[in-house]
Amino acid sequence: MKILNHLISLFYPQVCPACGNLLMKGEETVCLSCRYLLPKTHYENNTENPLAQMFWGQVDFHAVTAEFFFSKTGKVQHLLHQLKYEGNKDAGFFLGQQIGESISKAESFQGIDFIVPIPLHPKKEFMRGYNQSYVIAQGIEDKTKIPVMKDALRRKTFTSTQTKKSREERWENVKDIFEVVDANRLKGKHLLVVDDVLTTGSTVMAAGKTLSTIEDVKISVATAACASA
Numbered sequence: 001m002k003i004l005n006h007l008i009s010l011f012y013p014q015v016c017p018a019c020g021n022l023l024m025k026g027e028e029t030v031c032l033s034c035r036y037l038l039p040k041t042h043y044e045n046n047t048e049n050p051l052a053q054m055f056w057g058q059v060d061f062h063a064v065t066a067e068f069f070f071s072k073t074g075k076v077q078h079l080l081h082q083l084k085y086e087g088n089k090d091a092g093f094f095l096g097q098q099i100g101e102s103i104s105k106a107e108s109f110q111g112i113d114f115i116v117p118i119p120l121h122p123k124k125e126f127m128r129g130y131n132q133s134y135v136i137a138q139g140i141e142d143k144t145k146i147p148v149m150k151d152a153l154r155r156k157t158f159t160s161t162q163t164k165k166s167r168e169e170r171w172e173n174v175k176d177i178f179e180v181v182d183a184n185r186l187k188g189k190h191l192l193v194v195d196d197v198l199t200t201g202s203t204v205m206a207a208g209k210t211l212s213t214i215e216d217v218k219i220s221v222a223t224a225a226c227a228s229a
């Protein structure tokens, strides 16, 4: 079996999705050097971090974090690109595991009942083959043992691409796109909304506003990456 694995790795060498270098023996998904160099925000330990502040007066989130900053070296961008456009689910699972490890040690992220990935429009999910936020959510579940609730939110309408739109236009485009599937099931629960990136915050805000219509709900947010402050 060892020989077989060795032969497979000879013909299909495994590459680190963050830097493109070959993985060494014992390295899994992401190389040790990248693991060390990926820029963590540590926002999970700071309830008044810039991402949390972005939503003040807009949506009542309990806690907000992103695991990594978009890095100058592009490593975080490479991981996300692999996840979104190269079918590399391992990259997303890795990002989720990193989030999971961080929030499991953070006080404000305790007592979460369900992980709620931001849904893709079914048409988009069909074309990609999977929802990248769900893959990240599975990585979080792996480390925290908090269950993922895949169908808590549903996407209502197809939105055109977000690029080249102003902040206001983006908001108009997304504010009513989600609906809660079964509010009774989520009553009184602490939910962790998960997305790949947090940039303008409009998608997360729309999901948050929709979820906050549920009775006695508590909502926190975690994404894999955000722009540096």
Ligand SMILES: [Zn+2]
Pocket: 016, 017, 018, 019, 020, 021, 030, 031, 032, 033, 034, 035
């Ligand atoms: Zn690497």
